Each structure stands twice: as C-alpha cells, then as structure tokens.
Amino acid sequence: MNHLLISTFQAIPSSLRELFPEILLATAILLGCVLEWSTDAAGKRLVVWFCAISALATLTLSLVTGAASDPRLTGGMFTPDSITQFVRIFALSGAVLALLALNGSKAMDGRDEQGETALLILSVALGAILFASARHLLALYLGLEFLSLSSYGLAGFRARDRGASEAGLKYVLYGGVASAVALFGISHLWGITGSFDIGEIGMALYAQPRVVLVPLLLVSVAFAFKAGLAPFHFWSPDVYQGCPTVNAGFLSTVPKAAAFAAFLRTMPYLLPPHALGIAPGAIGGFLVIAGCLSIAMGSATALVQKDAKRILAFSSTANAGILVLALSTWLTSDAVAALAFYLVAYLLSNLGAFLALDQLERSSGSTSLAALAGSWKRQPMAVVALSICVFSLAGIPPLAGFVGKWAVLMEVVRAGVENGEGPLPLVGVAVALVGSVVLAAAYLRILRSAVVDSPTTDPGEDDFRPAALSGIPLLLCAIGSLALGLCWPLLSVFRSRLGG
C-alpha cells in the first residue's frame, strides 16, 4: 500500500501537463471570485468578460494540449483521454457561448448575480470535465457533486425570486437523493470488489453473481438524473422554467453531455455484455426500454405544456432517451461517433433555442406561449434563429439535428438487424420515430406562437442596450445548426478519435 502511494505521488508531477486545462480553469474560477468580491454592481459585466476569456483560454489550451497518450499518467483517478477531450471542448464551448450571451440578457443585466452566474457557469464546466474524466469511483462521485452543487447554484441562487427558489429547492432535493443513492451503490461495489478503479471492478465483476446488478443500478441513477432521463426528469421543467433562460440553456446541455460521456467511459467496464451470468442482450434490452420510457414520457408531456422552456425541458428528456438507445448498441465506434455528433448538434440547437428565447423574453417578458405571440414582429432575426434551432431539434433536414438523429437511429437499427440483438432495438427505433413526430408537434407550438400568431399586446419601448457581441452566441448556434447538417465528415472524425 505504501509503495503504491509513493509511486502515485511520483506519477503526478510528470502528468500535471495533461491536466493543465483543468488547473487553468480552477485558477480562473478562484481569481474570478476575488474579482467578483472586489467589484460593485456596475462592474459585474467585467467578471463575465473575465470568465468568458478564461473559458476561451482554457479551450485553446486544451486544444493545444490534446488528449493524453497514456491514461494511467494521472494516478488512475482521471483519464484525460479523447472522451475527456471531447467533453472539455464541448463544455468550454458551451460556457463561452453562454457567458457571451449572459451580457446580452435583459433578465441578468446590471444585477448582482451576473458575476456569480458567470463563475458558476465556469464551475459547472469544470465539474462536467471532472465527472466525465473520472476512472475512479470516488473521483466520479467528486466530479458529480462538483457538477451538481454548481448546477444547484446556477438554478436557484436568486433567493428572492419565488420561481427560482422553487427550482433550486427541487433540484437540490432530487439531486441530493440521486447522489446519495449513487454513493450507496458505490459503497456496495467497493464492498463486493474491494476497489474503486473501474477497470479493476470490471475484472472483479466477471466472477460475481447477479446480485451485483443492484449496486450498478443504484449508480446509474446518478447518471440518469444528470442526463434528465425518465423517471428522474421531473426536476427539469421546473428548474428550466424557474431559472434565467441562459442558465437553463447551459444546464440542459453541458451536464447532459458529461453524464453521457461518463456513462460511455464506465459502461464497458461496469456493464460488460458477457458477464454476470445474464443473457448478452439483456442489458441492451434494458437500455432500450429505458430509452423508450424517456422518449414516450418526454414527448407526450411536452405536447401539453404552455411554456416554451417547459416544452424544451421535456423534449430534452426525450432526446436523452434517443441517446440511451445509442448506448444500447454496445458502443461500436460508429455508435459512439453518432452519439457524439448528436450531442454536438443538441448543444448548438438547444442552447441556441434557449438563447433565442432569452432574446425574445426581452420584449415579451416571459417565455409562455401566449407571451411569445407575435415575436416575429418585434424581433424578426431572433425568430429566424429560433426557427432554425427548433427545426434542427425536430430533426428536419438539412439541419444538424437531422444528421444526429439519422446517425444514431441507423446504428440502433444496425444493432438490431446485424448484431442479432433481436426485435427490441427495432421497437426502440419505432418508438423514437413516433416520439419525434409527437415532439415535432410540441415544437410547432413554440413556432406557432413566435412565427405565426399576431401580437396580442403592444410591444413596449425596448430601451435595453445589450453589451457588444452578445448577439454572437445565438448567431453562432443558428449558423452551427445549419452548417453542421452539411458536416457529415465530422462523423468520421469522431469515429476515428472516440471509437474503440
């Protein structure tokens, strides 16, 4: 034990280079805190700028550093491999977009919370990276808690706002229970196998009876909660509705990607297809059923909502369900590439939709469907961007969401037909296709009020002056949703980088 500790400590310095992006991000958060304390309300925009620039710097650094060649370098706790690299780029790009948009958000402008929000966005990004890169169950739990605690803050720290308080409280209660259940499962796994390292646990699991499935199920609750999967998704509509729109957009994308990346990393070890004395297709079949449940619940409830943010919240559950279908294919390199592409498309389109709603909120005052009526007259460009993002979410070609959906569902069909996993994957695809029609009906309700309906009230005088460049994130999301639809080659890039 002792010499293991020594060798671990010896390994750390040489591997620090691999963790430079995380270290830079953590330093920036601490510096940002100091900056936040030392500025008054008028200077909060400065904090946001600082955070945006540090996120951009970290993004650049992680692009320069690249994925680590040997994942063992960091003492086996974190693995800065290509999956981590993907989450780094994903979370930091999301953070940059959200931070730049924060300065243009009327809901946020000039408020004290602006600086804190910016810092929390950075720490959610850091938490997401740690969560996704953990190879050790304790590190995984730490990452999860880092991510969750920052998310609670982002959702509900606006204490005097009743909606936000409700959102925060709901989030904390749900999240607390999910974390506790996961911790319970982790302790069982440790008790059974005597290790926290997922590789070693995976080895040990081969010799275990079926009862080990119970702790695995408990751990996966935490993933399901973070990914917003049914039946652990009931927090999301209230949280998205209650918290500022930009925050909601960020919360609906980055933690979800982190959860799927973490699942991607741990699943091959913890849920090996030919172990535990169960049929090889059983776990895949379970995942298909879980995915179908999310798709069905998400799309059906999205249809009856009266608030655009709630529609997007339920739709995010349905989208997560489609991603679980991708997981059920045993992660061929094609399926991983499809999943990654879907996540990128979802980031651009969903964040874009939230950013557009944030802009529309400027004149409508809320994101309820009734208030959004006639937005095309007040902010035509934002409505065009909203339409592009929402149609992309609905999977209409040639937009980004279409390619993602195509790639994912195609791999699921392949799993059903080619890998001989039986009819269940095909049923899953059928459910996903029906679900996407229902979901399209829900999205159409947003567009109907924003694009088609006539304004019910006179647009008020809009004297809000957003900061420079604050329209850029929405523009980037809309252009990205459009351009990514033509970027099929990205799939091969993901396949070669992430596959295997």
Add this chain to the structure above:
Amino acid sequence: MTDDAILSFFIFIPLAGALLSWVAPDRARIQKAISTSSATLLLVAATVFLAWAISAHRAGFLLRERIPLDSEWGISWHLGIDGLSAALIFLSALVQWVASVASAPQTRMRAYHSLLQLLFVGVYGSFLVLDMVFFYVFWEIMLVPMFLLIAIWGGDDRKRAAAKFFLYTMGGSMALLFAIFLLRVEIPERGVIVPVRTAEVVEQMEIGPRGEALLYDLPVLSIDSLGRPAPAVAAEVDAGRSNHLVVPVMRSFDLLQWKLLAPFWARQSVLGMALAPLCLGLFFVAFAVKIPSFPFHAWLPHAHVQAPTAISVVLAGILLKLGVYGLLRVAWPLFPTAVLANAGFFAWIGAISIVWGGFAALGQKDLKRMVAYSSISHMGFCVLGLASATVMGISGAAFQSVSHGLSASLLFLLVGVLYDRAHHRRVDGFGGLVQIMPRFAAFFLFSAMVGVGLPGLSGFVGELSSLLGAWANAASRVAGWVSATGVILSAAYLLWAVQRILYGPVRHPEQRIFPDLTWTETMTLAPLAGLSLLLGVWPGLLQAALGPVSASLASHIAWAQGLVRP
C-alpha cells in the same frame, strides 16, 4: 455523363431565388419579379428537358450526375433525369410559374416568396435525386415552407390545418426513414452479386474509362467472362444469354443500385419477417400520405381549404404527385414481387380512395373542399393503375399524375377567383355566373370537363389507361370495376357544381358587379387549359416520355417475379 452539373441548377436556382427574395426589399412588385423570373428560368430549362425526353423516347436516363461524398456511408450527390422526371419537372416548373404569378399575399411578402421558392428546392430535388439520403432530405425540406405558407397566409383555421399537414406528412416520413435504415443495414458488408435484366443493361449501359460496361456506375460482369470489356458484354446481350450477366452491388444509399438489388430484397428477411413486404408497407405509408390515399387522406381537405389559392395550386398540382412519383421510382422498382403479391390490396386502396373521395366530394357545400375531395378521388386512379403493374396501368398512373396536376391547378385557381370576388366559397351562394362572368364560366366548364374525364381532354387518357391496366390484371380486376364508378361520381359532383354555380337565374343580384377574369388570371389559366386540351387530343406527345419508363418498370417487375418465383 457523370461529370456535368446541369441538373444541380434545378436545385440551386430556386435556392438562390429564395435567398435573393429574402434580402430584397419587401415590396410586392420586386418580390413577384424575383419569384416569377426564377420560375420562368426553370420553366424554360424544364421545357428543354421534356422536349429532349420526348424526342429521345427511351427508358434510360438522359442525364445523370454523380459525385461520391462519403464512401464509408455510401452517400453520393446523384441526380438523374429520365422521361418520368422530365415530365414531372416540367409540371413543377409550370405550377411554380403559375403560383408565382397568381400569388398575392398582402403581408410579409419577402418571407412568402422565399418560402415558396424554398419549397420548390425540395420539389425539384425529390424529382431528380437518386440517392436515398438526399431523397429523404429533399422530401423533408418541403415540409417546413409548406407548413409556414399555410400557417401564416392561410384562412381562419390555418394554424390547425398547417399543423395537421405537418404531422401527417412527418409521420409518413418516419416510415420512410425506418425503411431506408432497414434496407441499408440489410446489405452485407461485402456487397452482393445480383443478376440483371438484359434489357436494363441495354437501356442504361454506359462505357467506363477503361472500356468496361457500367450499369449505374457498377461494372457489368458476365459469369462466363469475368472482367471482359464492354464489347464482350454487348455481344452476350446480343446473343440473348440474358441470365449470364451479374452486377456486384456494394453498401450504399444509391437508389438505382438498390433497384438492382430487387431480387436480393425479395429473399431477405428481418427478424423472421419477410423484408420486402415490410419495407414496401413502410414506403407505401410514406407515399400514401402524400398522394393522399385512403386511409391517410384526412389532412388534405383541411389543408386545402385553409391554404391561400396559390399554395393550394402547388399542393394539388405538385406535392400530391410526389407520392405517386415515390411509388413509381422507389417502392415499385425495389419490391416487384411484393407488389405483385399484394396487387389486390393496393388496387382496393385505390378503389376505396376513388369512391370515398367521390362520395365525399358529392356532399361538400364548400367548393374548395369539393375540389380537394375530388383530388383524393382522382389520385386514387394513380394507385389503381400502379397496383395493376401492367404497362398500361403504370403509364396511366404517370399520365394521370400530370393530367391531375393540370386539372386540379385549374380548378383551385378558379375557386380562388370566385373567392376573390365573393369572399365565400359556398356552392349554393352562386348562380347564373355564366351571365355575369362568361370567360370565367368557359374556363370553369372546361376544367370540370377535364376533371370528369371527357374524351379529348387529358383526364380521359389517364383514367382510362389506369382502368384498362387494372382490368388486365386478374388481381386488380374487381377493384377496377368498382373504380369505374368513380368516373360517374366525378361527373355527378362536378357537373352538379357547374350547374348550380354557372347556370340558372342569377340568384344573388349583388354578384352582377363581379368583374370577369383579369388579364393576369387568364394568363395563369390559359397554359394549363391549353395543355389539358393538347394532351387530350395528342396523348402520344407525353406518352413518348412516360411510355418507355413505364414499360421498363413493368418488365422489371415481371422479370423479378420470374426470377424469384419461377
């Protein structure tokens, strides 16, 4: 033949027009000028292609262009035009021109005209593209503009009608998507070697760079003389040693290569179910929604009543034809044996659409609703003709598509004229219009006659050929006899409407001030009416383009049946 990019212009001209409309000023004259000139340009090009197709009189592609995009997935930018697509492209361009000229939205003209052109990007794309990924893309591209065009510029209940249209069509598209996935996954990694029909090789063969015989960019091999150059293959064809030719087909989304796989699909099964009937069913659902065929027709009357006149014209004139085109180009060639096995079923679907649509039209009080139901009835003849899988039936279905495109456009334009004057469309709200608007009355009577299928007009040719085709096949004979009543029904509802609207005393004296057709209205009606007459008296003109393609499809079906179930 593969490296010229003329066909892509059919997709890029309306796209450029849509962008131009979007940036141009929001003024009626400028917008209409952009829209009309883009349509005129396309109409000229389409006319040239149709003339070429008529004079070439062959089943093969006049022009194909193919740019491989992703070898791993097997996706390529593959466009092609043959007699069938030339005829439908011409019809599309004509309808686009009519719609651009006839359009008169009062608000948001920039958005209107760019969406209208964007819609046609999808239309031309679907008619030309020969790769299933892009087929699906173009198929879906049509949805969004059509939804917005109905939802923004439609009547009082436009939002519900638009949503209904969108959801029905998207539901159909999902079936299409599922079928595409299944088929793509079913092709083995190493590819398949399939026998080919000799006539197809004769019709479609191209000579590769090294002198080898190519069929849809795949080398044609002879079992006896693998890898021999083109002349050797041609010699074998001449010698009539038909079942010696094979083609290796690899994994791709290429529609033509999928057609070659027809004997392969017929023998495959997926999870214990036969693949061909399953995928044929999925394709049929997708295309039947568009046609629309019973039982997927409920969206059409609603959408038509709410859509503005020009959009109704596009919907009836073109969008419905895409369903028939999908059956002709995708479903029927891919699964010939499943088509023959289920010919009776499809024929009855057609017959029910014809009779159901006819009776429903008879009961309508709203003129536009009546025309909408008559569309369901008339498009039923296309399904009936296709179901028979005979040369006569298939070419009848193709002819009926074009003919209905003309007659339905005429009727919707005329109903639009009435609505423009009277602001209502109730059949009982008019009377004796022949005394007030003689030119309108002449066009209306003429269009009704095209719809009724009067000999000498285009409707007669399409309906009669479809019926003759249906009677020729034992499986569809009874359905064919039942469908024949549809002709009587269409005479009943159309002539009854004509009688109530045009003749009798002027029942509403305030209608005496209605002006007759304006110059613009006449200009949009005249070419449609003229073509209906021309095709009625000289059907051979269009048949020169459609006939060889239909005959080729019919013999492809018969050949595959003989191969799989000798």
